[in-house]
Amino acid sequence: MNAPESNHQLQAGQRPVPDAFLQKLAARFGAQYSTAQAVREQHGRDEGSIAAPPPAAVVFAESAQDVQDAVRLCAEYSVPVIAYGAGSSLEGHLLAVQGGITLDVSRMNQVLSINTEDLTITVQPGITRKALNEAIKDTGFFFPIDPGADASIGGMASTRASGTNAVRYGTMRENVLALEVVTASGERIRTGNRAKKSAAGYDLTRLLVGSEGTLGIFTEVTLRIYPLPEAVSAAICSFPSIEAAVRTVIQTIQMGVPIARVELIDVNAIRMVNTYSKLSLREEPMLLMEFHGSPTGVKEQAEMVQDIASEFDGNAFEWAERPEDRTRLFTARHNAYFAAVASVPGCRCITTDTCVPISRLADALLDCVNEADASGIPYFLVGHVGDGNFHFGYLIDPDNDAQRQQAEQLNHQLVERAIALGGTCTGEHGIGIHKQGFLAEEAGDGGVAMMRAIKQALDPKNILNPGKIFQLAV
Template structure:
């Protein structure tokens, strides 16, 4: 296997495509106040939570319906102008950047629940609804949507990036939980893929093709997802360990024994220290696992006892239970705020975030070598991971005014991804390719597979207007 190229992390050279005044006039005529060219609005829609930067889009259309999306795409297509879908702005790999110019289509106002089919355990929503809004809407049915990437991301964005998160070890990722879609193609045509049936053998699986396509093949305007019964009992626990290796070995054995743990999160000692300061907690400043168990009272107790026994074999101690919903919420909120806690720990810093995923049997090898490299670099960092499924995240905290620190952080990212690929893993477990990992996709998938991806893109988007410059170059 070839190592990823040394320039894999660099922002591609920007070649802006012209946005003619005729298009801006046509958008203003069609959308009125729903279209903005204000600098502040454009800048908001020209950045995500990642570290890369590009010029903002030339206009922002606030879509309120599928027809709005269709009309905006058709107008853009007439002028061969790029369009970039925008949901909550929480992506990390430059997905929202207008690297070739163009217009942004904001679907955040398309946030309605269209139908709840509780008997079939499905719900159909518009793409702008966030995961928290969705769960609030279905809570009276006794069901919930389990995919939890941390940020209150939009369902459309989560489907487009094939998101996962803390519950994936038990409930899977968006790939397993999206059943059907309505998608606006580059021509402005709206198509439907999939059905509410749990399985189908009819034709190509266009739903799976669109899930994870990062807005490069179509703009999602309806999403049908699976729901799950709220567990009868939920129990959460934290357990501190003498080393990261001990925590990871506990995780590996738990998964290999088939314990149906719902959540299993690793937080390294650096991150615990940061979270304690940010969230006013008193956690032991050692590597820890934050776990959650779902099921009947008896099964939850059995799962927890099994994991506690495994942890004790690896020196796990201070097994503490969060028995009330309020305690669980506080712990998980602290975990989800780890990024902000880390950034706060070094005022004025920038976080270079990255994620990889490896087979569970190789998790310890990948993590420990990566931790050693990060420690040796001297750059402050944080480490958290959905280690139950082999996925983890590093965040390198750099001085944005220091090119040397930026270069060193990107080199650490380069080495981490190369290691994951050598161990049979992937360059990204859930953040997506976007811009930041375009160079790594070729190393992971190979020229033949990327060639097939390009052919699909060119067939569906011959003018290359749908989020161009992402995943791979044409």
């Protein structure tokens, strides 16, 4: 299998952006259009470690009509267009590797309708998950998908995001019910509906969720929402080893405990978080857990997990029942990435993202830990381990090619191991650029050929976020 492509290769293959096209964009969008270097550079990078030239221009869409008009101009001139929400992706999804323009939808950030009787909400794609929950906090409902970053809902849908609550509430795949989408020709279509189920034709919603902006640009997203739990309790528990913590998780899931969140944090991440967030957590492998339900149900769940943890020498089981204490703990967990980057000034983080069947979680993790320890590269490990999803972050000097290659080799070995154990090369970050070398191994040549055929049929000019997921000739 081929290793991930180098930055030099990624910067090749820019497609022309005619002056006549830019002039028409400027005339149509006025102040919503920018070619300023700072604006272009802001939209030409994400939170990952891959570098590429910035887009030729940025258009700030404020309506579905704006999206349609921009895409129609791109189709007319065969210019690539990349949708942009919050810029928090990690695998190079937002990079203009074939040139073109960025279409920023962050101003399309409104809640369009709330239907609490049907447990649904319809929003524009630029609204972030925190803003969405703030908008509905007085209704008694919430949207549970929490990838950590305050990502846009459109971006979360396009990468099939999940995060800390996925073990109980599922991923964006289960929680997106319907979409309004602008196609590569500039047509606006709707997929799905608010009904709980449907058997009407191809499931276009599921096709588009996770397509990483390569098949259409979302202008509306209809989501499931959930009643706020009557009671919520969180707990932390330290363990003598990562294996003990993982065995606790495996047994908890296999016994059917409906735990809402269970996060693994290794000792490296604990040290980084303690420094960054000014905490004093025990510097041992730790599980950070949350329980949702009735007061009695939450108590029973927590006691059962505590009993399981004690079998694996779990200790220092501490409760965080006040909302501010729970928020403090999970904020620290969400800041693990930023804590890690801050721990090595000037570094960039090469992140991994694999998911394995829960029964193989220990097999996958322990060998990866041994390889990372032997490498000498600073790293941290966190994971949404309740569903077998985990992340290593390797902290490298961006100017040290040897260190970058060593980190990529660790990532390569980790992903190979996950696939061999029946898992996936990406549980939630998506393929983007960084994971393209692994897709054929996971999906097979026939599977990738079918994906390419879909892309060619729906986007014959290859203008929608080209160069992502797989390579496709223009």
